[in-house]
Amino acid sequence: xxxxxxxxxxxxxxxxxxxxxxxxxxxxxxxxxxxxxxxxxxxxxxxxxxxxxxxxxxxxxxxxxxxxxxxxxxxxxxxxxxxxxxxxxxxxxxxxxxxxxxxxxxxxxxxxxxxxxxxxxxxxxxxxxxxxxxxxxxxxxxxxxxxxxxxxxxxxxxxxxxxxxxxxxxxxxxxxxxxxxxxxxxxxxxxxxxxxxxxxxxxxxxxxxxxxxxxxxxxxxxxxxxxxxxxxxxxxxxxxxxxxxxxxxxxxxxxxxxxxxxxxxxxxxxxxxxxxxxxxxxxxxxxxxxxxxxxxxxxxxxxxxxxxxxxxxxxxxxxxxxxxxxxxxxxxxxxxxxxxxxxxxxxxxxxxxxxxxxxxxxxxxxxxxxxxxxxxxxxxxxxxxxxxxxxxxxxxxxxxxxxxxxxxxxxxxxxxxxxxxxxxxxxxxxxxxxxxxxxxxxxxx
Numbered sequence: 001x002x003x004x005x006x007x008x009x010x011x012x013x014x015x016x017x018x019x020x021x022x023x024x025x026x027x028x029x030x031x032x033x034x035x036x037x038x039x040x041x042x043x044x045x046x047x048x049x050x051x052x053x054x055x056x057x058x059x060x061x062x063x064x065x066x067x068x069x070x071x072x073x074x075x076x077x078x079x080x081x082x083x084x085x086x087x088x089x090x091x092x093x094x095x096x097x098x099x100x101x102x103x104x105x106x107x108x109x110x111x112x113x114x115x116x117x118x119x120x121x122x123x124x125x126x127x128x129x130x131x132x133x134x135x136x137x138x139x140x141x142x143x144x145x146x147x148x149x150x151x152x153x154x155x156x157x158x159x160x161x162x163x164x165x166x167x168x169x170x171x172x173x174x175x176x177x178x179x180x181x182x183x184x185x186x187x188x189x190x191x192x193x194x195x196x197x198x199x200x201x202x203x204x205x206x207x208x209x210x211x212x213x214x215x216x217x218x219x220x221x222x223x224x225x226x227x228x229x230x231x232x233x234x235x236x237x238x239x240x241x242x243x244x245x246x247x248x249x250x251x252x253x254x255x256x257x258x259x260x261x262x263x264x265x266x267x268x269x270x271x272x273x274x275x276x277x278x279x280x281x282x283x284x285x286x287x288x289x290x291x292x293x294x295x296x297x298x299x300x301x302x303x304x305x306x307x308x309x310x311x312x313x314x315x316x317x318x319x320x321x322x323x324x325x326x327x328x329x330x331x332x333x334x335x336x337x338x339x340x341x342x343x344x345x346x347x348x349x350x351x352x353x354x355x356x357x358x359x360x361x362x363x364x365x366x367x368x369x370x371x372x373x374x375x376x377x378x379x380x381x382x383x384x385x386x387x388x389x390x391x392x393x394x395x396x397x398x399x400x401x402x403x404x405x406x407x408x409x410x411x412x413x414x415x416x417x418x419x420x421x422x423x424x425x426x427x428x429x430x431x432x433x434x435x436x437x438x439x440x441x442x443x444x445x
Contacts, residue, residue, distance in 0.1 A: 003230065005029045006443070007436065008249060008259040011269030014047045015428040017220035019265050021058050022433045024227040028440060031230040031257060033249075035272065042294060043344035044215045046070055046206035046311065051430045058223050066213040070206045070342075071309040075174040076388045078316040082305050083174035087205050096171070103166045110165040117154050117197035158192035169318070175199075177313040177321060181340045182424055184288035184354030186325040187318060195426070203427035206311060211345035232257070236273070239412045247418045261439060262413070264421045265432040268404050275413040275421060276406070288328045289356045289369065290404040293381045295349040297395045304389055308343040314384045324355035331361030333376060339384040349392075351381050358406045374403050 006028040009020045016032065023030040049069070050060065075083045085092045089111045096104035103110075153161060158180060162172050176187040179199035185192050198204060209215045224231060234251035242248045242258055249257045264270040268290055304312055315321060315338040327334035333356060341351040356377050359366045378401040386393050413419050420439065425431040 002248060002256040002258040003031070004246070005031045005230070005257060005259040006440075007031070007261050007263050008033060008257055009263045009265065010273050011265050012217070013266060013269060013428075014216055014220060015265035015422070015432040016269060017217065017224055018050070018054055018058070018429045019263065019432040019436045020229045021220065021224045021227045022054060023436050023440070024224070024229045025057055026437070026440060028436075030228075031232060031259070032224060033236075033251075033257075034231065034233045035235075043346045043348050044209050044217060045344070045350045046208045046342055047216050048427050048429045049203050049205045049207055050216075051203045051427075051433075054429060054433050057433075058227070060219075060223070063219050063223065064214055065216065065219045066210055067207040067216060068210055068309070070208060070311050071307055072311075073174075073178050073313070074305050074307065074310045075177055075313045075315060076304055077170070078387070081170070083170050084305070084310075085174065085178075087202075101168050101171060103168050103171055106165050110162075111200060113165065114161070114197045114200045117193070118201040154194050154197065155191050156193045157190060158187040158196050161193040161196055162187070173315060173318045173321075174313070176318060177315045177338050178311070178340075179426075180321065181313065181338065182354065182426055184290075184325065184328065186322045188322060189325070198426045201427050201430075203430040208309065209345060236412055239416050241416070247416055260418065260443065262416065262419045263436070263439075264419070266422060266428055267406075267424050270413075270421045271404050271406050273413075274407050274411040275419060276411075287358050288354050289358050289377075289406075290352070290354050291356050291377050291381065292350065292352040292402045293378050294400045295351065295382075295385070295392075295396050296398045296400070297347060297349070297392075298397045299395055300347045301389060301391050301395050303343055310342070312341050314339045314341070314388055321355075328355055328357045331357045331359055331366060333357070333373075333380065335380055335383070337380060337384065339381055341385060349385070351385055353381060356403075359408070369403055369405060374401055377401065377403065 007020070007023050007030045009016050009030065010033045012034045020030045020032045069087065072084050072086050084095060086095070089108055093104045093107045096107060158176055162175055166172050175196065179196040180187060180192060183192070183195050185195070207216070221231070232251065234255065236249055237252055238250040240248045245260055246258050247262065249259060249262065251257065264273070264275060270276065316336055320336045321338055324334045324337040337353050337355040339351050339353045341349055343349055359368055360373065378399055382396070382399060420435070422428070422432050422435055
């Protein structure tokens with residue numbers, strides 16, 4: 001006999017756990033399916049902030065949860081210089097003024113603009129609700145100059161949005177590199193402005209788990225259990241429709257789950273499960289692979305920019321962002337790819353980039369990743385870090401690389417109309433819970 005759910009959430013990241021727990025707290029029957037694999041308990045990476053509405057709904061104050069915000073976003077340039085921005089607009093403005101960067105005069109206006117745009121999304125813009133049967137809504141939208149302008153701003157390019165306010169090329173490169181890191185896109189691409197607006201959303205600011213404290217992921221798993229979420233492990237072997245409203249998900253030969261919705265909180269979770277990620281969202285960063293390299297060190301090294309609680313970007317100039325994106329689309333590796341990294345509480349370094357190709361184009365044909373490609377990608381990431389921290393080379397004891405690529409082959413999920421995949425977001429926890437709420441509200445009608 002199958003167990004029946006409203007949501008089967010597939011994944012083990014923080015966004016998936018929050019989505020499952022919030023769904024259960026709201027009265028839905030929720031299950032979480034974790035990959036059928038035993039992963040080493042590595043030091044956790046920084047996570048998106050937990051918004052207040054999620055914190056209150058899950059009553060996280062009742063759990064032994066200790067978190068600290070990252071200190072800053074830092075970009076390390078080739079000439080040894082750096083650029084730093086902070087969560088607080090005032091603090092960033094003061095830092096820019098101390099460096100005699102005139103953009104401090106318009107920084108507050110810039111933040112107000114992108115924060116305002118961050119409140120927009122596809123579901124709230126008038127054109128998203130327009131359809132042939134609702135011509136009045138579409139006509140109203142087309143006649144609204146303000147709505148048209150905001151839509152153009154949101155779905156325009158990152159470069160255009162930033163150029164309207166800022167003049168420092170160093171600062172513009174810094175913002176672009178950090179904002180577009182998750183998307184693996186260029187600042188010239190249509191829709192890349194939406195990545196900037198979301199990057200400055202307060203829910204996008206990341207949190208770290210201090211050393212010797214329980215990880216956020218471990219706490220959220222306990223929250224799920226307390227909320228009544230059923231947690232399963234295993235590999236999906238078959239998916240079949242069950243009437244109009246349900247789908248059967250088989251785990252091996254004996255266990256089956258019946259659910260209204262199969263939910264992925266991130267494209268990476270979908271790719272790992274063999275489902276296709278969103279290609280409609282401008283910030284989903286199609287045509288790229290997600291590469292993460294964890295460096296285990298023999299001894300700690302002095303932190304870059306004397307700060308081990310920041311999120312760092314390595315980029316030479318804005319052309320590298322554009323060239324890396326172009327290379328990924330063409331199916332090529334790029335030696336100067338932008339790389340993001342952070343220090344974990346136990347002294348490891350986690351580096352990641354989304355500027356490698358989803359597949360490789362050679363001799364007039366496309367092919368998938370090989371072991372040699374993975375080694376080459378890890379070598380590029382390592383080289384980029386050493387270019388900014390020469391002392392790192394002698395301290396690397398082991399490097400563990402993970403490559404996640406979009407699914408291109410036909411899979412179990414292809415013919416299932418009950419699959420929801422959250423597009424790539426900086427504030428993935430907030431976005432996943434809001435999307436769960438939208439689905440529940442829709443199903444209740």
